[in-house]
């Protein structure tokens with residue numbers, strides 16, 4: 001009886017929230033930018049994830065509506081909405097995982113780097129909140145340009161004295177999702193049978209699929225390899241152009257973000273052999289950040305894997321990727337340290 005529950009001072013939902021926040025099994029997850037094109041389907045899919053006990057939805061607009069809507073789903077996670085900077089700290093306090101899809105997306109003709117001027121500041125502010133309120137949380141950065149926003153996050157955490165390179169991950173999962181789909185199409189396989197490793201970064205030529213390492217092992221002609229590499233690198237632009245001004249990938253991105261967040265949570269739970277590609281602090285190349293396969297565990301990133309054997313085409317791609325990445329990383333670092 002809702003009336004009776006109200007009489008006891010707290011609604012049923014309020015009591016469920018207190019119970020869920022106070023150590024019932026499951027993880028506490030915040031989504032920053034929850035009302036956006038990615039944020040909404042991402043919030044919905046995280047509400048469906050049985051590993052999540054508490055889901056905090058934060059945005060500078062429209063969170064009351066999104067939260068009300070999602071809270072009616074009869075899954076276990078208890079949902080709370082937070083609106084505007086004055087509620088950021090409450091949104092972040094106690095979180096185990098923070099996912100950041102806040103910021104503007106591309107329009108036709110734009111590169112991810114064109115988003116830097118707006119999104120760099122947004123990511124900086126949100127990470128300052130994380131450093132203050134949940135410095136031990138795993139952080140998944142989706143906001144573009146990922147090649148620069150991850151270095152910005154690292155600098156913010158260093159400045160705050162909370163930096164743990166094992167807990168900071170740029171989400172490149174969509175590149176892997178696309179690679180699996182496009183490769184399966186060429187091979188006439190079910191995408192679920194294909195596992196492409198995509199390394200480097202998350203923009204143009206920095207997106208480097210290692211087709212020679214494909215599981216199951218397959219060989220491609222040089223035309224096929226060139227076609228697939230280019231399609232994977234330009235998959236985002238394909239969507240931006242098809243949407244013709246209405247934004248970039250949101251639904252496939254939400255799917256990829258949840259696939260990645262779920263892997264982070266399974267790692268936190270202690271599952272063995274949780275391995276995904278991500279853009280992370282790295283010593284795999286001479287660059288301070290690089291995307292490669294990582295093993296996720298109780299502390300976040302437990303192991304960053306080396307790139308493994310590459311063919312000549314891939315080695316040439318790696319050199320191009322590193323050149324562009326170096327500039328994007330430096331741009332992020334100098335923004336955050338200026």
Ligand code: NAI
Pocket residue numbers: 032033034035036037038039058059060061101102103104105106115119122125126141142143144145146171172173174175202247248249250253
């Ligand atoms: P959108 O514009 O639909 O949504 C962005 C949301 O962020 C909006 O709800 C907005 O109110 C919110 N926001 C703006 N400033 C904020 C702040 N200071 N704090 C909290 N929230 C704030 O954009 P969409 O399509 O959801 O894309 C979001 C970001 O994800 C873009 O930067 C886009 O480039 C990036 N992206 C990354 C991908 C990846 O593979 N890593 C793939 C696709 C997009």
